[in-house]
């Protein structure tokens with residue numbers, strides 16, 4: 565049998581969500597608590613839940629769901645603070661008894677086709693394993709610093725930080741969703757994923773008991789400037805002690821700040837709870853203001869890992885939906901195995917920050933690359949020239965990798981602060 569033969573793509577109806585979740589638990593290795601069911605439903609973009617159902621008994625029980633995925637419909641901030649219509653792919657899993665039969669490949673094609681029909685020019689995701697997605701044209705578009713910060717770090721003072729006030733509350737969808745969405749919409753960092761439309765909107769507020777590992781429920785810190793919210797962070801703490809000495813921890817998940825003072829006030833709060841010795845943070849951009857405010861940045865023990873993976877689906881629309889920081893005129897020969905409409909030669913002309921991207925069939929390409937390389941550099945966190953130096957992008961006209969690199973590099977490092 566050919567790969568993925570004996571299965572059909574379906575939209576998973578609400579009545580079959582438990583089957584959807586069964587596949588997820590098998591794929592992601594875990595047994596959920598029955599009392600967490602509603603949290604998982606709340607976190608799922610239900611109307612975009614898709615599955616592959618067995619149609620041939622040689623593959624398994626006919627009618628059984630063998631693989632699933634879903635995606636959030638959203639917008640992503642691009643360099644220069646612009647926006648592009650994007651999908652956030654998530655919940656992708658294949659039941660272990662159906663793996664390596666091409667089901668993921670089938671689902672990726674289903675996802676790409678439906679995104680393009682909806683006008684989503686870019687697909688994004690967080691990868692469970694880093695090796696999987698490049699073959700489908702995704703590139704590591706943003707990286708994140710994971711840091712553990714000892715209590716009360718010394719900081720370079722930022723004027724105005726002391727005048728700001730902080731509210732600490734239990735995170736609650738009704739009380740805080742609009743506030744977070746409004747702040748999120750004011751962030752200009754490329755890679756920022758805005759609140760999704762439709763169901764799944766409250767994903768960031770769900771708090772399954774099975775994931776809590778002895779920690780308190782998610783809290784939210786809101787920094788205000790005369791009553792106006794200027795920063796927020798989701799956090800939770802856990803008291804602990806070692807040989808009778810308090811050794812609690814604080815975990816910070818999503819956060820965002822609109823000003824340097826707001827950032828400082830936020831982190832002073834998050835790193836100075838009584839009985840908490842270490843604050844862990846998951847989503848710091850590689851140039852997050854905190855890293856420049858800490859007097860001893862090395863003291864915040866850190867590692868850098870991949871954050872958002874990005875896949876251009878509609879190359880001209882995506883490239884024209886961001887700002888550029890230098891003029892250029894570069895011809896790119898592009899390969900794209902999974903969305904063949906993107907393949908061919910493109911001319912990228914930038915004038916005054918705006919790109920015009922047109923087909924240039926027959927022209928000699930200055931650079932050749934795969935769509936995963938263009939996707940890697942899209943948010944401006946990696947330079948085309950470094951990919952050329954690594955032998956991944958081929959330069960046929962000397963200097964053109966630098967020309968495109970300077971145009972595309974972002975002055976601000978990209979990051980998605982919401983882990984969907």
Ligand SMILES: CC(=O)SCCNC(=O)CCNC(=O)[C@H](O)C(C)(C)COP(=O)(O)OP(=O)(O)OC[C@H]1O[C@@H](n2cnc3c(N)ncnc32)[C@H](O)[C@@H]1OP(=O)(O)O
Pocket residue numbers: 591592653654655656657658659662663664665666667668669670689690691692693695696699
């Ligand atoms: C966005 C997210 O949701 S991230 C979460 C992804 N899900 C998981 O990690 C859950 C556990 N894993 C799974 O459910 C499955 O094993 C999946 C989804 C990773 C792969 O599904 P499969 O149906 O087995 O993949 P499929 O048969 O289509 O393989 C496609 C290709 O990817 C490769 N591949 C699949 N899994 C992996 C892996 N873990 N590491 C490296 N390569 C992989 C295959 O070898 C194949 O390569 P080829 O095209 O060169 O032949």
